[in-house]
Amino acid sequence: MIQIINTGKDNLISAKISGKILKNDVEKIHPLIHNIIKKGNKVDFYFEMEDLEGYTLKGFWEDIKVDSAHISDYRKMAFVGEKKWQEWSAKATDFFTSSEVKYFDLEDKELAKTWITS
Structure with missing residues (x-):
C-alpha cells in the first residue's frame, strides 16, 4: 500500500509504503510525476518503507513501466527503510539511474527529509 504524503513542495512526491505494492498503488503516483514534469521540473521522491513486503507481480511490472518512461525525469530519491534488502534495492536503483x-x-x-528537500 502506498499512502501519499502532502509536503507542500512542488517537485517532491512523498509516500509511506507498507504491505504489498499493488498496480493501482503505482498508478496513483504516475499522474503526480506528469504534473511535476509539465511544470518543467525534475521529480524528487521520498519513500518511507515500514513493514514493506514487496510488490505483487502486476505492481512490479507497472513500476518498471513508469520508471522506464520517466527515468530521465527524476532528480533525487530518498529511500527510508528498516531492512537490508531495502538498502540493496536503493543501491540497485542508483545503478540504473x-x-x-x-x-x-x-x-x-x-x-532523509532534510536531504531530499535541499
Whole structure:
C-alpha cells in the first residue's frame, strides 16, 4: 500500500509504503510525476518503507513501466527503510539511474527529509 504524503513542495512526491505494492498503488503516483514534469521540473521522491513486503507481480511490472518512461525525469530519491534488502534495492536503483539516490535507516528519516528537500 502506498499512502501519499502532502509536503507542500512542488517537485517532491512523498509516500509511506507498507504491505504489498499493488498496480493501482503505482498508478496513483504516475499522474503526480506528469504534473511535476509539465511544470518543467525534475521529480524528487521520498519513500518511507515500514513493514514493506514487496510488490505483487502486476505492481512490479507497472513500476518498471513508469520508471522506464520517466527515468530521465527524476532528480533525487530518498529511500527510508528498516531492512537490508531495502538498502540493496536503493543501491540497485542508483545503478540504473542518473538520479541521486540515498538510503536512510528508519531512525534517520528526519535526515532523509532534510536531504531530499535541499
